[in-house]
Amino acid sequence: MKLDSLSILGLFLAFLSIAGGQILEGGGLDVLMNGPAAIIVIGGTLGAALIQTPLRIFSRSLKIFPWVLFNPAFPFQQSMDKLVDWSASARREGLLGLEELADTETDEFTRRGLNLLVDGSEPEAIRNALLTDLDLNEHKTNDAAKVFEAMGGYSPTMGIIGAVLGLIHVMGNLTEPEMLGQGIATAFVATIYGVGFANLFLIPVAHKLKHINQIQARYREMIIEGLVGIAEGENPRVIENRLVAYLNY
Numbered sequence: 001m002k003l004d005s006l007s008i009l010g011l012f013l014a015f016l017s018i019a020g021g022q023i024l025e026g027g028g029l030d031v032l033m034n035g036p037a038a039i040i041v042i043g044g045t046l047g048a049a050l051i052q053t054p055l056r057i058f059s060r061s062l063k064i065f066p067w068v069l070f071n072p073a074f075p076f077q078q079s080m081d082k083l084v085d086w087s088a089s090a091r092r093e094g095l096l097g098l099e100e101l102a103d104t105e106t107d108e109f110t111r112r113g114l115n116l117l118v119d120g121s122e123p124e125a126i127r128n129a130l131l132t133d134l135d136l137n138e139h140k141t142n143d144a145a146k147v148f149e150a151m152g153g154y155s156p157t158m159g160i161i162g163a164v165l166g167l168i169h170v171m172g173n174l175t176e177p178e179m180l181g182q183g184i185a186t187a188f189v190a191t192i193y194g195v196g197f198a199n200l201f202l203i204p205v206a207h208k209l210k211h212i213n214q215i216q217a218r219y220r221e222m223i224i225e226g227l228v229g230i231a232e233g234e235n236p237r238v239i240e241n242r243l244v245a246y247l248n249y
Contacts, residue, residue: 004071007208014200018192037162037190041197044158049151060140061147067212068205074219079110080243083226086114087236095120095231109133109220113227123231130224138217145209152202159194163187222246 019029050058089097095118102114112133116126166187222243229239 002071002073004069007068010204011201018196018200032189032192034189034193037159037166037193040162040165040190041155041158041193044161045151045155045194045197045202048154048158049147052150053147057140057143058147061144064141064144064209065148065205068208071212072216074215076219076222076247079219079223080226080240080247083223083230083243084236084240087226087230087234087239090230091233091236098230107223110223110227113223117227117231121231123228126231127224127228130220130227134217134220134224137220138213141213141216142210145206145213147206148202148209149206152198152206155198155202156191156194159191159197162190162194166190218246 019032022029022032053061086098086101098114099118102111102118105111105114109130113126113130116129121129164187166189167184170184170187225246226239226243229242
């Protein structure tokens with residue numbers, strides 16, 4: 001994994017813009033600091049997500065969340081070069097010559113494909129087994145990303161609930177008119193939290209995870225094409241010409 005400086009810059013810029021706008025309007029940042037509003041928005045959003053999401057999907061969403069800041073590596077060029085080398089080796093020594101490589105391969109998906117190849121599975125059987133694995137993993141990761149997308153839908157509503165609760169509190173203190181302005185301003189902080197949390201964090205996170213999921217799927221498709229080509233005994237140059245298109249994804 002490598003640090004995604006663009007995501008960090010985007011997050012910093014988004015919150016800096018809000019803080020800067022507040023200051024330019026003549027307001028103070030202390031007005032935006034409201035513990036009860038934060039509890040209502042964050043706690044309510046998280047609670048709603050837990051109600052609708054099975055535990056295994058929610059756990060996976062937490063597992064893949066670091067991808068937003070630390071992008072997983074998908075070495076298209078290096079893997080293509082390996083597949084071409086494996087093809088040349090298989091033509092010289094036979095498929096059993098790849099057995100040692102299968103034991104040392106670090107990528108679980110590629111290792112499974114190599115084992116199928118070494119075991120003498122038919123090319124179509126290799127393709128079907130790996131495509132099933134790819135599809136299931138893609139759906140699981142997409143479901144996990146949708147957890148953040150769902151929270152992005154709940155968060156603004158929680159902000160409105162927080163604002164209404166704040167206004168109820170204000171209306172209960174009408175005997176102190178000097179407190180009304182400050183009370184109303186504080187009540188609407190919850191709305192800012194809800195809308196901001198959704199649009200500056202939760203929804204962008206969901207889209208980023210879905211995009212990474214697509215890149216992973218294309219990477220694994222390249223692995224499948226390479227392994228099937230080896231199983232069919234194709235020329236290494238033919239395999240390379242087929243896989244080079246994936247480098248531009």
